[in-house]
Amino acid sequence: MPFIEAAGITQHYDLTGPADAPVLLFANSIGTSFHIWDAVVPHLSQRYRILRYDMRGHGLTQVTPVTEASGYSMDLLADDAAGLLDALGIARAHVCGLSIGGMMAQRLAVKAPARVHGLILCDTAGVIGPQSIWADRIAAIRARGMTAISDGVMARWFTQGFRDGRPDQIRGYTAMVARTTEDGYVGCSMAIRDADLRAANAAIAAPTLVICGAEDVATPPGVARELAAGIPGARFELLPGAAHIPGVEKPAELAALIDGFLGDL
Numbered sequence: 082m083p084f085i086e087a088a089g090i091t092q093h094y095d096l097t098g099p100a101d102a103p104v105l106l107f108a109n110s111i112g113t114s115f116h117i118w119d120a121v122v123p124h125l126s127q128r129y130r131i132l133r134y135d136m137r138g139h140g141l142t143q144v145t146p147v148t149e150a151s152g153y154s155m156d157l158l159a160d161d162a163a164g165l166l167d168a169l170g171i172a173r174a175h176v177c178g179l180s181i182g183g184m185m186a187q188r189l190a191v192k193a194p195a196r197v198h199g200l201i202l203c204d205t206a207g208v209i210g211p212q213s214i215w216a217d218r219i220a221a222i223r224a225r226g227m228t229a230i231s232d233g234v235m236a237r238w239f240t241q242g243f244r245d246g247r248p249d250q251i252r253g254y255t256a257m258v259a260r261t262t263e264d265g266y267v268g269c270s271m272a273i274r275d276a277d278l279r280a281a282n283a284a285i286a287a288p289t290l291v292i293c294g295a296e297d298v299a300t301p302p303g304v305a306r307e308l309a310a311g312i313p314g315a316r317f318e319l320l321p322g323a324a325h326i327p328g329v330e331k332p333a334e335l336a337a338l339i340d341g342f343l344g345d346l
């Protein structure tokens with residue numbers, strides 16, 4: 082199980098695919114580990130060297146303490162990803178980020194343009210609000226723990242059909258949320274709450290594809306279209322039959338969109 086010291090913390094990652102293939106870095110959404118990409122990887126791992134990692138305080142990556150006064154920031158999360166690339170000796174990668182992972186990817190593309198080749202922004206936005214939803218979530222977690230939010234999260238992550246048809250998956254993903262560290266989730270909530278990336282996104286130079294599940298209620302298609310409109314030359318693709326985590330509900334379709342886009346670069 083690979084761990085590496087990067088950006089001052091112990092990060093948990095997985096690197097698979099041909100050693101000489103272009104690197105494709107996946108960044109996850111809040112409350113998840115890199116296993117949300119498990120079903121996508123087999124569709125891409127012949128042509129890309131796939132790097133996945135757990136965000137700070139998530140999965141098996143180290144959590145750092147969070148107080149009312151000091152949470153995490155989107156810059157810190159972008160520095161974590163850049164530190165991971167440094168530690169692994171990877172100069173440049175395609176980056177595919179989901180939700181907060183997509184916000185981190187926007188930030189990385191602005192802060193370190195030489196590191197980002199192709200940019201895929203999946204079910205994300207330049208701002209995810211209103212800020213009150215983050216205050217409410219943080220208060221609920223601090224009062225009652227992670228299980229206070231896990232049922233509501235499932236309703237946003239997956240379509241009704243998937244929730245009805247795959248109770249095994251819903252139990253598993255509920256456990257994934259519940260086992261996320263409180264400080265990790267709260268710290269990342271603060272990073273989302275405090276981020277408005279829209280103005281800075283005008284400077285993104287990487288070729289960009291924005292993808293959104295047609296049934297996403299957390300970062301709906303209208304918001305994702307606005308994100309694409311704010312990034313020079315960005316394309317937008319709607320993914321039918323998926324909500325907030327298309328890599329779980331529509332892995333082959335998501336992989337085809339990613340591969341089609343990267344194949345043109």
Ligand SMILES: O=C(O)CCC(=O)CC(=O)O
Pocket residue numbers: 109110111112179180181182209233234237238273299300325
């Ligand atoms: O998923 C994210 O990273 C942010 C949006 C969100 O909170 C969706 C959810 O878990 O309900």
